[in-house]
Amino acid sequence: MTTSQTSARPADTAGRVTAARPLRMFLTLDAAVTAGNGLIYLLAAGPVGDLLGLDTGLLRGIGAFLIVYGILVAVLAGRQVPAAGPTKVVIEANLLWAVASVATAVFGWFDPNTVGTVWTLMQAAVVGGFAVLQINGLRRIGN
Numbered sequence: 001m002t003t004s005q006t007s008a009r010p011a012d013t014a015g016r017v018t019a020a021r022p023l024r025m026f027l028t029l030d031a032a033v034t035a036g037n038g039l040i041y042l043l044a045a046g047p048v049g050d051l052l053g054l055d056t057g058l059l060r061g062i063g064a065f066l067i068v069y070g071i072l073v074a075v076l077a078g079r080q081v082p083a084a085g086p087t088k089v090v091i092e093a094n095l096l097w098a099v100a101s102v103a104t105a106v107f108g109w110f111d112p113n114t115v116g117t118v119w120t121l122m123q124a125a126v127v128g129g130f131a132v133l134q135i136n137g138l139r140r141i142g143n
Contacts, residue, residue, distance in 0.1 A: 016081050016141055016142075017080045017081055019140045019141045019142075020080065020081040020082060020137070020140070020141045022133075022136075022137045022140060023082055023087065023134060023137030023138055023140065023141060024077050024079075024080075024082060024137075025137075026130060026133040026134050026137050027073055027074075027076055027077035027082060027087070027090065027134065027137075028074065028077040029130070030070075030073050030077075030090070030094070030130045030134070031070045031071070031073035031074035031077055032070070032074075033070075033126065033130075034066050034069055034070035034073060035066065035067050035069075035070025035071060035074070036070075037063075037066055037123075038062070038063045038064065038065070038066025038067035038068075038069075038070055039063065039067060040063070041059040041060065041062050041063030041066065042059075042060055042063030042064055042067065043063075045057075045059040045060045045063065051115055051116075052112050052113065052115055052116030052119055053111065053112045053113030053115070053116045054110055054111075054112050054116055055110070058110060069093070073090055076090065081141060084138065084141075084143035087134065087138050087143070088138070090134065091131050091134050091135055091138070094127045094128070094130050094131035094134070095128065095131045097124075097127045098124040098125075098127045098128035098131065099124075101120050101121065101123055101124035101127070102121065102124045104120055105117045105120045105121050105124070
């Protein structure tokens with residue numbers, strides 16, 4: 001390896017770290033919103049269930065899942081350059097969640113009230129937005 005190649009490597013790494021900042025930010029925001037939402041569902045399932053017209057057991061289950069998922073996304077976001085494979089899994093999971101949320105609202109699964117249906121669609125938009133931002137962030141680092 002030549003001297004120019006040796007010195008180019010740290011600059012390349014620094015460039016990737018800099019390029020990964022938006023992706024890390026979007027993953028961190030996703031993790032915080034997801035885990036926060038999960039905590040609310042888990043700890044306040046009764047009032048939230050009344051507001052949305054959803055079963056408290058369903059909300060607690062979703063809440064527990066969202067907390068674990070949020071923690072995993074936070075771990076990924078904590079890396080200087082998040083790995084492409086796990087990031088793609090997060091993006092795909094977010095897209096799947098958004099599509100499933102729209103289907104839930106359209107088909108009236110789980111019988112939410114009007115507020116619950118609107119909330120479900122709003123969540124789909126936010127989660128879908130995270131996926132788009134994460135896709136763009138991943139492209140910035142060349143993956």
